[in-house]
């Protein structure tokens with residue numbers, strides 16, 4: 001014998017009207033037969049039999065209002081082989097979406113971070129000069145030699161050698177199976193990359209610029225960042241989404257935007273924003289090896305700049321580790337990507353005025369190395385953040401929040417943020433110069449937190 | 453109802469022949485019957501558990517469309533991949549996933565295939581080649597094309613079966629994917645499950661052209677319209693499409709004419725169509741009744757069928773039992789599976 005229960009039409013329904021019976025006692029029903037109609041303020045729906053058997057008794061008459069969900073409405077006499085219907089008792093039946101009824105003390109802490117370190121090189125290790133552009137190319141080439149599963153896909157990456165010539169020589173060395181020109185199809189090829197990663201390949205998806213990745217952000221977030229979690233750990237997405245990000249020069253509002261904060265907001269993604277050639281090479285190699293999806297934010301204005309990097313085989317840097325780019329004792333300037341260079345210039349000028357600034361190059365935005373930032377602030381007691389993106393809900397806002405939470409007593413002044421003005425990027429040269437962060441704005445912010 | 457799209461490269465899918473008088477073994481008949489019945493009974497129970505508040509959120513049932521997943525699965529080989537949207541329970545069962553794990557995922561329990569962290573719309577199983585379980589309409593089309601890209605890259609002779617709905621067929625990324633799949637000759641079979649509605653919008657209200665099997669024509673992708681209520685028609689079209697894709701000819705489109713009996717999701721009363729329309733399909737085109745008739749013609753007795761019915765019922769009830777007794781995920785699971793150790 002089985003009770004037929006009043007069903008819920010939606011997760012929030014608690015009661016409804018049993019408007020009509022389509023069967024009566026004595027009728028035989030099989031699974032799938034419509035037996036009744038129920039109604040709420042929103043809708044009428046049919047109730048189907050799930051078990052087969054004979055209706056033994058109607059328990060709630062047609063027309064009854066306010067029938068609570070899960071009340072028995074009829075009784076079914078089972079056939080010979082009728083197995084038991086699901087027990088109704090042990091779950092929070094028909095309560096609206098049960099989620100956070102657990103006491104907060106059982107909410108677990110996020111797991112502890114492993115200690116990360118930059119590789120150390122002995123005194124006298126030879127250095128080579130290399131542009132950021134070539135450092136990125138070398139990183140890809142080395143990883144493609146190392147792992148057959150790595151391939152590069154994007155617009156103009158193969159025959160044209162990259163819209164910014166970052167993939168120079170790769171087609172020649174690796175052929176068109178592994179260096180693939182796509183149609184102008186960001187959402188499509190990001191999805192193709194995400195799917196190939198699910199099947200175990202290690203795609204590098206190049207966006208001509210991150211402005212165009214907006215077409216594809218659905219796949220970056222919904223298909224790559226969340227899949228490991230949604231699959232209970234089964235499906236990994238080892239994929240790098242890379243390309244130039246941030247403010248270019250005189251290209252107007254749609255081609256000049258910093259997406260750092262957008263991606264850094266998303267669990268499941270790692271977000272890397274290199275400054276110099278060493279960062280570019282060491283972190284891109286790490287990103288390609290990483291088993292997680294990595295958004296790798298380059299900067300067009302940095303591609304052509306030369307820096308020294310250690311001339312060693314297999315130079316890899318840890319993702320998640322910031323770098324003290326310049327040591328100082330009076331104020332901490334936290335920056336990433338191109339803004340590190342601005343911060344260093346500001347520090348030089350400030351030194352002439354007797355302010356000794358420490359510059360922290362974040363290198364990775366997720367996971368954010370707050371330990372390094374906080375250690376620095378504990379030393380300097382003052383914080384200035386610099387980013388190319390807009391201020392509200394930005395990277396600087398996040399850092400200021402974490403520092404005030406974890407090092408409040410160490411601060412001698414409220415943190416100051418330098419960022420793009422709160423307007424779309426203007427085209428006019430003078431307005432553009434006014435809106436982006438500058439060395440002067442950084443100096444002014446440092447003086448503000450130093451009360452000078 | 454077999455029509456074939458003429459592709460600009462001259463390839464053309466052959467017509468689906470109706471499945472009456474076809475030479476089919478009794479074993480095949482019973483296998484398909486069993487698989488379709490499992491989906492139907494499973495979904496009915498899922499609906500019941502939803503009604504009891506044991507399943508939350510969105511729950512999209514596959515009832516009515518069983519022949520598509522089952523027929524296509526029969527046309528696939530080991531190592532092939534399947535990917536679909538949120539109406540995924542039937543595909544997972546057809547792929548051979550454990551009904552217990554699927555049901556427990558629906559109830560959000562640790563025994564679910566995603567440990568309760570995915571839900572109805574997000575389940576995966578590498579072993580059976582089931583790649584989800586995706587909630588963004590159309591996204592699975594690019595992802596499935598990517599699975600095919602991986603097959604092509606690995607030259608493993610496998611095919612990606614990429615399912616999407618008549619509504620999804622209007623998404624831009626579908627055409628981005630068609631273009632790349634044909635350009636690179638990727639081994640993908642696009643299966644459009646045309647169940648006539650996208651939520652409350654009928655095909656004709658949303659689509660400038662309703663012949664969905666023709667949608668690849670401008671890319672030179674051959675297409676066929678198939679009676680998706682006839683598991684044999686599905687199977688045979690599936691074989692043709694798979695053969696085409698597997699032998700290096702690139703993508704193939706199958707438009708499955710099918711119908712969903714229930715609302716779009718559990719909370720949809722489906723007032724945008726008449727009861728007569730639904731009843732007519734149930735009465736005259738039901739995929740399980742259809743095969744049942746063939747089985748009876750093949751001389752299988754009521755009693756033999758009853759044995760299968762009872763087996764299926766037991767499997768489903770076991771799944772239901774498991775889905776209720778498997779515990780909720782431990783709170784420590786909250787932070788697992790966000791990142792893999794680098």
Ligand SMILES: Cc1ncc(C[n+]2csc(CCOP(=O)(O)OP(=O)(O)O)c2C)c(N)n1
Nearest residue numbers: 539587588589617618619620647649650651
């Ligand atoms: C990008 C996106 N837009 C809208 C939705 C909401 N939505 C979910 S299913 C659906 C209808 C899809 O219909 P169809 O493709 O025919 O598939 P069916 O549900 O019939 O299987 C819509 C609009 C969504 N999930 N994703």
Ligand SMILES: [Mg+2]
Nearest residue numbers: 617618649650
């Ligand atoms: Mg549909």
